[in-house]
Amino acid sequence: MPLRITAESGKEALAAYAWAVAPRETRASSKTALLDAAAQLLTRFPPTEVSGRKLAREAGVNYGLVHYFGGKDRLLAEAYEELVRRFVGEVTNFGTKLPDVRRVVAREDVWRAAAYLAIDSSWSVEYRASSRPIAEAFDRLVAHRRPDADPAEREARVASVLTMLLGWAMFGPMLGRGVGLDRSADDQVLERLCSRVEEIIGGSGR
Template identity: 30%
Template sequence: MLSHAADLFAERGPAATSLRDIAERSGVNAGLIFRHVGNKDAVVVAVLDHLERELTTARESGMSRDVVEARAERSWKVIARALLDGFDVGRLQRRFSNVEQLVEVARAHHGDDYTARVSTADALALQLGWHLFGPFLRAATGLDDAEPHPVPNAVGEAFAAELGDPRRLR
């Protein structure tokens, strides 16, 4: 059910997805979702936790880069849509182990916690901006879609190099 809810949230956002929509896609009764998970906020929390666990498992178990990237993309889409729908993802999500891993790498490089956290946030903002708004940015600035663009690639390569494993990029 959480995987189907994540797909629906990525497609249309939590605000435009009802518990009935999730139940229909999952092949279960909507009352069971409410009884076992709770209201929409509780489902959003459960989906965010599910996506974080799913991405961590994919990354740590050595799944292919394509699988890790697909899971990361779905996670970022759900987070973006939830934020745009007014959900306080920073308050609702309970774990951020993938980001904490990046902070640890940055801490080793920068030496202090604050600078590590700010540099990680800056790098993620740049990467996510390109990842989520790349088609708009390319069109608005006249960049050709067929050519690779150095900014998103450079950020991704910097993450991969610092982490020592390209699968840990996202």
């Protein structure tokens, strides 16, 4: 019976070969490079526009290693989960204190990745759920700062904040040019955006 070579078996063979020829000391760094590259690509493209080969080129590793580590979808998902985890832990680890909204807004890498993920309809619902910790962190903050708000109001406030942050990261400067504002006005618009976010969350200070 002739040996059948399928696309999947070819990928597995390529991955096995790439792993076999890779020096031991580079194996651990290869996944780190792939995850870092995946995080960077997610800030510039929707997931479906990131191919395994594009990911490998960005990381500077053998294409076969993309398949060894589970394929590009798994790497993109893992990279995004790590991006969100760090964001929640380092930037929005505000507990009940109002965060530095300007610092939150400045994390355009997170907001762009989240926006691309949201508009890519073919991306798994399971992976989209990776954005949930961001919304949950804001919900906890609103609940503390606006104790009289019922769940529906909290949800509306969180949705408003996230919409503004995602919209600014993706389209803010472009829309500014579209309505005739020059670049010098960006800071003023951003200042108003931050003030509005603070107001929606629940005032300023502690």
